[in-house]
Every structure is written in C-alpha cells, then in structure tokens.
Amino acid sequence: MVNEELHELYQAVILDHNKRPRNYGAPDVYTHSAEGYNPLCGDKVSVFVTLEDGRIEKIGFESAACAICKASASMMTEALSGESMQAVEKTADKIRNLLLSETDASIDLESEGEWAALAGVRKFPARIKCALLPWQTLLNIKRRTSNFEH
Amino acid sequence: MSLTKQFDYQRVRADFPILSTEVRGKPLTYLDSAATSQKPLSVIETIDQYYRLENSNIHRGVHYLSEQATDAYEVTRTKVANFIGTTDADEVVFVRGATEGINLIAQGFVESVFQPGDEILITHMEHHANIVPWQIAAQKTGAVLKVVPVDDQGVLDMDAFEALLTEKTRIVSVVHVSNALGTINPVKTIVEKAHALNVPVLVDGAQSAPHMPVSVRDLGCDFFVFSGHKVCGPTGIGVLWGKREWLERLPPYQSGGDMIEQVDFEGTTYKGIPGKFEAGTPHIEGVIGLGAALDYLTGLDREGALQHETALLDRATEQLSAIEGVRIIGTAPGKASVISFLMGDVHPHDIGTFLDADGVAVRAGHHCVQPLLKRFGVPATARASFAFYNDFDDVERLVEAVRKMKQFF
Numbered sequence: 001m002v003n004e005e006l007h008e009l010y011q012a013v014i015l016d017h018n019k020r021p022r023n024y025g026a027p028d029v030y031t032h033s034a035e036g037y038n039p040l041c042g043d044k045v046s047v048f049v050t051l052e053d054g055r056i057e058k059i060g061f062e063s064a065a066c067a068i069c070k071a072s073a074s075m076m077t078e079a080l081s082g083e084s085m086q087a088v089e090k091t092a093d094k095i096r097n098l099l100l101s102e103t104d105a106s107i108d109l110e111s112e113g114e115w116a117a118l119a120g121v122r123k124f125p126a127r128i129k130c131a132l133l134p135w136q137t138l139l140n141i142k143r144r145t146s147n148f149e150h
Numbered sequence: 151m152s153l154t155k156q157f158d159y160q161r162v163r164a165d166f167p168i169l170s171t172e173v174r175g176k177p178l179t180y181l182d183s184a185a186t187s188q189k190p191l192s193v194i195e196t197i198d199q200y201y202r203l204e205n206s207n208i209h210r211g212v213h214y215l216s217e218q219a220t221d222a223y224e225v226t227r228t229k230v231a232n233f234i235g236t237t238d239a240d241e242v243v244f245v246r247g248a249t250e251g252i253n254l255i256a257q258g259f260v261e262s263v264f265q266p267g268d269e270i271l272i273t274h275m276e277h278h279a280n281i282v283p284w285q286i287a288a289q290k291t292g293a294v295l296k297v298v299p300v301d302d303q304g305v306l307d308m309d310a311f312e313a314l315l316t317e318k319t320r321i322v323s324v325v326h327v328s329n330a331l332g333t334i335n336p337v338k339t340i341v342e343k344a345h346a347l348n349v350p351v352l353v354d355g356a357q358s359a360p361h362m363p364v365s366v367r368d369l370g371c372d373f374f375v376f377s378g379h380k381v382c383g384p385t386g387i388g389v390l391w392g393k394r395e396w397l398e399r400l401p402p403y404q405s406g407g408d409m410i411e412q413v414d415f416e417g418t419t420y421k422g423i424p425g426k427f428e429a430g431t432p433h434i435e436g437v438i439g440l441g442a443a444l445d446y447l448t449g450l451d452r453e454g455a456l457q458h459e460t461a462l463l464d465r466a467t468e469q470l471s472a473i474e475g476v477r478i479i480g481t482a483p484g485k486a487s488v489i490s491f492l493m494g495d496v497h498p499h500d501i502g503t504f505l506d507a508d509g510v511a512v513r514a515g516h517h518c519v520q521p522l523l524k525r526f527g528v529p530a531t532a533r534a535s536f537a538f539y540n541d542f543d544d545v546e547r548l549v550e551a552v553r554k555m556k557q558f559f
Contacts (some may be wrong), residue, residue, distance in 0.1 A: 002558055003174075006507045010500075015559070041499055042516040042529045064529045066499035067559075124503060 008120035009127070010067065017071035022078050023060040030058065032145065036137030038129055043069050047137045051145065055084050061134060068118075068127050073134035075115040085142050091115075092135045099128050157454030162539050165190040165446070169539060176509030179547045184329050184488055184535030185513050186379045187360055189443070193382060196442035197435055208434055209408060223434055226441035227424070230389050233444045234355075234374060235365025241397060243390040243424040244437055248356040249279040251375030251390035252323070254427060255352055256283035258400030259321060266292030269318040271349075273298040273306055273335070274525055275328045278518040280354045284323060293320065300525060304331035304480040308339070315343060322351045326358035330517040330533065331480025332463075332488035334358070341370040350396060356380055360537070361459065361486045363452050372396055378436060383443035387436030390427070397423040404429040455538035459487040462536040462545055469549040475556060479526050487536035490517070492528060493552060496559045501532040504558070508551040 026033075030048040037044050043065040050058040059081055061073045080088055099121055121131045163169050166188045171178050180188060200222070206215035208223045227239035245251045264270075270284045274297050288295045296319075298311045315322065322344045327334050341351045350372035358364055359376035366374045373396065378387035392400075402409055402420055409429040411419040420426040466489055470476050475494035493501055502514030513533045516523055523529060534548055 002554065003507050006504065006558075009503065010558070040515070042520065042523075043499070044529065066497035068500070070497075127499070127503060130499065 005120070005123050009124055011117045011120060013075075013114055013117045014067060014071040014120075017074040018067035021061075021063075021070055021074040023074065023081070024062065025060055026062055027058060027060050030060070032141045034137050034140045034144075036133045036140070038133055040129070041066075043130060043133060045069060045073055045134050045137050047073070047134060047141065049138070049141060051085070054086075056080055056082060056088070059138075063134075065133070066127075066130050068121060068130040069133050072115070072118055072131045075118075076134050076138065079113060079115055080138070085145065088138060088142050092139055095135055096132065098122075099131055157451055157458040157538070159458050159538060159541055162450070162455075163541065165192070166539050167191055167194070173509045173511070174507060177547075179508075179510040179544045181534040181536060181540065181544060181548060182511045182513050183360070183537035183540075184357060184380075184533065186385070187382045187537055188539065189382055189384070190446050192446050193384070193439050193442045197384065197439045200435055200438050207431055219434060219438075222438045222441065223432070226437045226444075229441050229444045229448075230391070233364075233448060234359070234376075234389075234391055235363075235367050236391070238394065240423050241391055241394055243392065243397070243427045244432055245375075245388050245390050245427075246386055246433070247377040247379070247388035248354060248375040249377075249388075251373075251388055252280055252352065252354065253283045254390055254403045255321075255323075255373055255392070255400070256287045257403060260287045260290050261401050262399065263320055264288075264291035264293040267318065268293040268320040269296050269314075269316065270294070271296045271298065271311075271314055271319050271322045273311075273324055274300040275304065275306070275331060275333060275335075275519065275522050276323070276325050277329055277354065277356070278520070279356075280323055280325060281521065294318075297521075298324075300333075300522065304328065304333045304482045304485075306333070306335055308336065311340065312343060315347060315349065317347060319344070319347065319349045322349055323354070324351065325354040325356075326364075327355075327361055327486045327488075328480065328519075328522075329357050329488065330490050330519045330522055330531065331482065332485035332490075333480060333482040334362075334484060334486055337369050337371065345370065357486065357488075362456050366391055378440040378443065381440075381443055382446055383440040384436045387433045387440050389440075394423065397427070402426045402429070406430050408432075450538070458538055459536050459540075462540055462542065463487040463489065465542060466534065466536070466545045466548060469545065470552060473549070473552055473556060476552065479523075479528065479531050488533060489535075490531040490533045492531055493556060494559070496555065498530040498532040500559070501552075501555065504555045505532075505548070505551045508547065508554070510548055510551050512548070 030050045033048045035046050045063045048060045059077045063070050118131050206219040208220040227242045230242045231239050296314050299307045344351045352373040353371045355376040360380045372393050374391045379385040406429040477492045479490040498514040
C-alpha cells in the first residue's frame with residue numbers, strides 16, 4: 001500500500017505528464033530560451049519559446065529532472081501556450097502561492113486547471129524547488145525580454 | 151561457546167538511540183551512513199558531559215578545567231594516530247573535515263610547491279572536495295590537473311595512471327573508497343608507484359575510515375584525511391594526518407591566536423606541528439566527541455563489523471539486481487557497502503521521496519561526484535549505504551520499498 005501523501009504528490013495527472021510530457025524537445029526555431037538548474041540535486045530544465053508581439057506563440061522544454069519537475073514543466077507549456085508574457089508572471093505567482101500555502105488550504109482544481117495537481121508537493125518541502133524550477137526558468141526569459149523592451 | 155564469534159549487530163544497534171525511532175510512522179531504516187553516520191550514546195553523553203562538567207578553553211589556561219579540557223583535547227590526537235595505524239600524535243592536525251584537510255594541503259602546495267607546468271594527478275571518481283581545491287590550485291599557479299580514467303565497472307585504469315604519472319607530477323590525490331560507487335582503490339600500489347618518482351600521495355579517507363581498519367603506515371601515503379561525522383563522531387571536526395617532514399615543510403594555513411610562538415610587530419614565529427595549523431580556539435567539543443567515537447569504534451570487533459557490512463551489501467545487491475529495471479552503477483569487485491542504483495526511468499529524486507515515505511532514508515542526487523556520474527551517462531542516482539549498525543531487516547525494507555515503487559510508476 002502506498003500512503004495517501006504519496007498518492008497526492010504523484011497524482012495520476014502528474015504521472016501522466018511525466019510519462020508523456022507535452023511540448024517536449026527543442027524546436028528547430030525559437031526566439032528565446034533559458035536554462036534552469038538546481039545545484040542541490042542536478043535537475044536541469046531548458047525552456048524554448050517563440051514570442052510574437054509579446055505572446056507565446058510556441059513553447060517547449062527539455063529536462064533531465066524528476067517527475068515533479070518534468071510534469072510541472074509539461075503542464076506549464078500547456079497552460080501558457082498562446083498567453084501573453086504578463087500572464088506568465090500571473091500564473092507563476094499563483095503557482096508559487098499554491099506551493100507555499102498551508103498544506104490544508106483547499107484548491108479548486110476545476111477553476112485552476114491541471115497544474116493545481118502540484119498542490120500535493122506542499123507536504124514535501126524538499127520537493128517544492130523541483131516544481132518551481134521550470135516556472136523560474138521561464139520567468140528568466142520574461143525578465144530578459146522586458147529588459148530589451150525598456 | 152563457539153570460536154568463530156559472529157559480529158553482534160543487534161547489540162550494537164542498541165548503542166544508537168536514533169535507530170529505535172520512527173519516521174513517518176515507520177521504523178527508521180537508515181541507509182545514508184555514507185553521508186553521515188549515526189552517533190552512539192557514548193558520543194552523545196561525552197559531549198553532554200563536556201558542557202556540563204568540563205567546559206573550558208584549552209592551552210594557556212592554568213586553572214583546573216582548562217587543564218582537563220586540554221588533556222582531553224590532546225589525548226584525542228593520540229587516539230586518532232592509533233586509529234589510523236600510527237603513533238606520532240604531532241602528525242595529527244584537527245580540521246573541520248576531510249574537505250578542509252584537502253584544502254589545507256592544496257593551499258600549502260600553492261604557496262610552497264607548485265610551479266607553472268607542474269602536474270596534479272587525481273582520478274575520475276573523486277568527490278568534488280578532491281577536485282575543486284586542486285582546480286583552484288592549478289589556476290593560481292599554472293599547474294595542470296590530470297585525471298585518471300575509470301572503467302565501466304568503476305575501477306581505476308591503472309595503466310593510464312602509470313602513463314599519467316610523470317616526472318612533472320607534484321602530487322597524487324586519490325579517494326580511498328568511492329562515496330558513489332563503493333570502489334576500493336589500490337592505494338598501496340598507487341603510493342608505491344608514485345614514491346618511485348618521489349611524488350607524494352594524499353588519500354581521501356572520508357569513506358574508508360568508517361568502513362575498514364586503516365593503517366597509514368601500511369598504505370605508505372603522505373597525507374590522509376577523514377571526517378569525524380562519518381566515523382560516529384560530531385560534525386565540524388575532521389583530521390588531516392601528514393608525514394612530519396611534509397607538515398614541517400608546509401606553511402601555516404590560517405593564522406592568529408594559538409598557532410604562534412611569539413608575536414612582534416617586527417615579525418612572528420610560529421608553533422611547530424601540529425599547532426601551526428590550528429589557529430584560534432578550536433572545535434574542542436568536536437575533538438572530545440571524536441575521541442569518544444574512536445574509542446567506541448576501536449572497542450568493536452572491526453573485522454567482524456566489516457564482514458557484516460559486506461554481508462548486507464551482498465544481500466542487497468542480489469535482491470535489488472533481481473528486480474527488473476534496477477541498474478546498479480559501480481560494480482567493482484570487493485567494493486565497500488554502497489549501492490548506487492537507478493530504477494527504469496524513475497528519477498532518483500522520486501525514488502528518494504518514495505522510499506522516504508516508508509521510512510527508508512537513502513540519498514538521491516549527484517553525491518558531489520558530477521564528473522563521475524557524467525562518465526556513466528546519468529545525472530543522478532539513488533544511493534543506499536550500509537553501516538555496521540544496519541541489519542537484514544533494513545535490507546528487506548529497502549528491497550520491498552523499491553518493489554512497491556516499481557509497481558507505482
């Protein structure tokens with residue numbers, strides 16, 4: 001028997017994204033990319049985006065990382081495809097708030113979308129960084145692009 | 151009464167209070183001793199008693215407590231010397247750990263040995279602590295870092311070692327037992343070959359000192375370092391042992407109080423060895439705790455402990471290998487009680503979290519040997535390491551948890 005907290009951490013949707021990551025692989029053409037690295041464990045994520053008029057036209061990733069990190073990256077690409085770079089910051093904030101919230105705070109999966117499945121990570125403080133790594137990597141692209149704009 | 155006495159690991163387990171605790175509602179299965187060992191009650195009580203009854207600064211005090219503390223501190227030097235098979239306590243320098251021991255030597259060589267074009271020889275299976283200090287030393291002096299390759303089993307390529315060892319080599323620095331692979335390196339042979347060219351050898355004993363009886367005299371090495379916390383002692387204390395002629399030749403490491411003979415604004419003279427390497431108030435509690443740890447270990451049947459660890463390793467290796475999808479990294483013959491493994495395409499972090507839910511503590515990650523894991527084509531592994539206080543139930547719980555995980559992912 002696998003305990004409840006593990007089931008919550010590795011929900012079906014997380015396992016599915018880990019096994020069949022969406023938007024995986026470096027595209028032939030992209031306008032921006034960034035690499036995220038967790039020196040504590042060696043997890044590595046590369047994010048590739050094609051920006052058009054401040055919108056994410058295409059987004060993909062590659063990783064050598066754990067299930068949590070990989071699933072988080074995969075869900076991120078699905079959630080943000082076609083979104084504006086402003087939306088990136090907003091969604092990333094939501095994720096951070098979710099992961100750092102009280103472990104018993106309830107999450108409305110219906111309204112939040114698939115990535116809310118990451119809520120199970122809250123009970124595993126050592127793994128929060130894994131879930132955040134892809135989002136931080138994408139935010140680095142955003143920071144670089146807004147520097148260009150200024 | 152039987153003449154061949156079995157190592158009584160059940161009795162030994164009772165010496166370690168933490169081993170009877172529970173984590174996450176399960177009995178603790180501690181398989182991370184290569185990261186740090188657990189502490190026997192005698193070490194915990196010695197430190198407690200030091201602060202309750204003996205706390206005082208050492209050297210220069212003329213009062214009762216200071217004399218007591220100084221004695222306890224200095225007697226540990228002799229215990230350390232005996233523990234590593236030698237007698238001259240002056241050759242024992244207290245440092246923060248194996249890492250600081252290597253840094254001390256690397257820095258000493260920067261100041262008084264290395265010239266541009268000199269070569270430093272290490273191996274592909276070194277811990278970052280035995281790579282980075284030499285990289286920095288090379289950058290500072292124009293010396294060149296050379297690396298002995300490792301084969302697919304995790305065994306050093308000794309032909310390559312001989313080819314890389316030249317008249318330009320100024321030091322060989324090699325790990326005794328690999329923390330990630332468990333490989334036990336032929337240090338004695340390495341020393342013989344290096345000495346034939348007058349090259350000194352530093353042995354990183356962080357993993358060997360806890361695992362097997364070590365004699366620096368028998369190894370013949372010039373420097374030997376190990377960490378207190380891996381030999382059942384406290385963190386923050388470790389040992390650099392060096393041959394007298396080398397320690398006398400090297401300059402002081404840090405400077406300040408306690409390492410001097412006389413200070414004058416016109417100039418300062420330093421203490422002899424080992425004092426010149428120990429500036430400031432040292433980690434007195436750590437040294438005294440280390441002394442208790444070495445007392446504990448030398449009171450054990452160490453050969454029996456080694457055989458017991460090997461029996462645990464063999465059982466775990468056999469049972470893990472029988473699980474389809476498990477791949478063990480590091481299969482050198484006669485290795486120490488460490489198993490680095492992968493399970494299908496499950497990432498080692500997920501393995502670590504999964505096993506932890508069953509109270510099984512293993513390490514997951516790069517184990518501070520990134521170049522080595524790169525050589526094996528993996529970014530990380532899960533690592534189970536066994537100490538003499540583990541038992542066969544621990545092996546069973548590990549194997550059971552891995553089986554369960556296989557079904558889950």
